[in-house]
Amino acid sequence: MLGTVNLPNLSIKAFAIAAGEAHTLLLAGDGRVYSWGRGILGRLGRGSQHDDHLPLQVRFGSEEYNVRIVAIAAGAYHSLALAEDFPSKKDSDGDYSVVPCLLNKFLDLHPPVSSSTSTAPEAEDKASLKIVAVKAGGMMSLCIDNLGALWMWGNCPGQSHEGDVSFISNFTPTPVWDFHGHTVVQVACGNEHVVALVTAGESYTGVDDLVCYSWGNNSHGQLGLGDKENRPRPEVVKTFDLESPWVIYEVACGAFHTAFLTRKKRPNTLESTCWTFGLGDNGQLGHGTTQSTLLPEPVKELPQNVLLVSVDCGLFHTCVVSSDGYVWSWGMEKGLGLCPDDSNDGTHSGDALSPLLISCNPYQPQFPEPVQVACGAAHTVIVAQEGYKLWSWGRGRSGVLGNGKTTDSYTPTIVLWPPLMQDFKQDEFHSSHNTKETERVTETDDRLSSALNEMKLLQTKLSTMERYASILHGSIFGEPFDEQDIPASLQNSGAFNISKEWENILExxxxxxxxxxxxxxxxxxxxxxxxxxxxxxxxxxxxxxxxxxxxx
Structure with a gap:
């Protein structure tokens, strides 16, 4: 008799994350999307502009349709989701939408050049445009289609009548014709600049044959072209042309700086390097200074012989993750991205000009089995444990950290994932065909309702106690209360020796x-x-x- 196979529950596995100015998106393995954080302008996609402090599901279309999302992206104040398929068109009016709306323009678009000359409906359907990747940054959106063409809309860089760069709101997705005949493999964008990895030939044969292009605003050297002149059209970043010994495999853009992950061509080791350039006022380049850089330079103080698997940039900070779970961050306020605060004159103040190691907790420096890191304007989220656990840190306003709180966190805090609803349903995952399934679901709903009420009560009590502790701690020590301020004796044993701890504090x-x-x-x-x-x-x-x- 064949044994049963326990399949992974994809509904509680984070497949990808994206971070905006003050909101976070999560794509689960079953195609569902969750959001939390600041809700103004409808960026959370749940029909209101209220903030949400915990991950909650975003609905796409009517309940009768099972829409599966395959990719997500977050701009400063907007969100994108790419569906595997959608049953019908939906119109959208207004300046912004508080629920997901279908981009009808893409349903009417076709690839720039079609090999089909037939007018038969079947041929026309085959030639319709298919999107395979989405990206967002600042107030612009980008996507790549199945033929490798790049499309842009929103506040995008373009060429003015005088030949200089201009930024005009474009309501219709427009192809970047400069890459016609080539394949765009990866793209990233900041507030007003774009970086793309494009094949040297017509088709993609591997990262060794990719060329890096950049264009847009270059007021701080964020294009990596050696000057501060704006570029209305894509230009090759010569440090990473076909003659370079390095190949780029991941790109990220902050508001005014850029980061690359590279490896050597045909490497003998898995060693990789992080390069940064652009605005450096707050140490976000990690070069040990506050100088801006016009050309890509390696972040030399990162450890050698490590494989970096993910990089992202916030407004004024940068974060990278290695394959073995080490995380480094640098930039504003010790790499947290927080804005300076006069009351925060303790260990967390001052910009980090070089990489700082971010430990998972006081007893474990590494994050287990890391997947991806995403940086918002002033917060950072990492997916680890093969997608089944998330941590966040930085600015906590509007609940953007997803831990149920609205306070800043100077150390990683666990995101309340999976949502309680999903957590309760795990028990039912392998028993969907049980004859008592209806009774079990009813019982689960009752347990869920009771647990939710209890959780709200506990959160209220916890919030009250945290405010009291923060006020008391702040009045004594002159800085906000942090988890690491909890006395060691209380952390380790649950007992608190006040006289001994007072002596330790004085020492x-x-x-x-x-x-x-x-x-x-x-x-x-x-x-x-x-x-x-x-x-x-x-x-x-x-x-x-x-x-x-x-x-x-």
């Missing part, structure tokens, strides 16, 4: 912190003495005078 404090503590407690002691004195005087008066006179 670890520098002169500035000790001075702050001295001033704080001196003021507190003066207030207490003053209050005691007033009460003692009142007691003496009560003892010496008749009660009637005291009352009067």
């Amino acid at each position: 670890a404090a520098d002169r500035t912190k000790l001075s702050k503590l001295e001033i704080l407690y001196r003021n507190m002691l003066a207030v207490v003495k003053d209050k005691l004195m007033k009460r003692r005087i009142k007691e003496i008066i009560n003892d010496c005078l008749p009660s009637s006179q005291v009352e009067n």
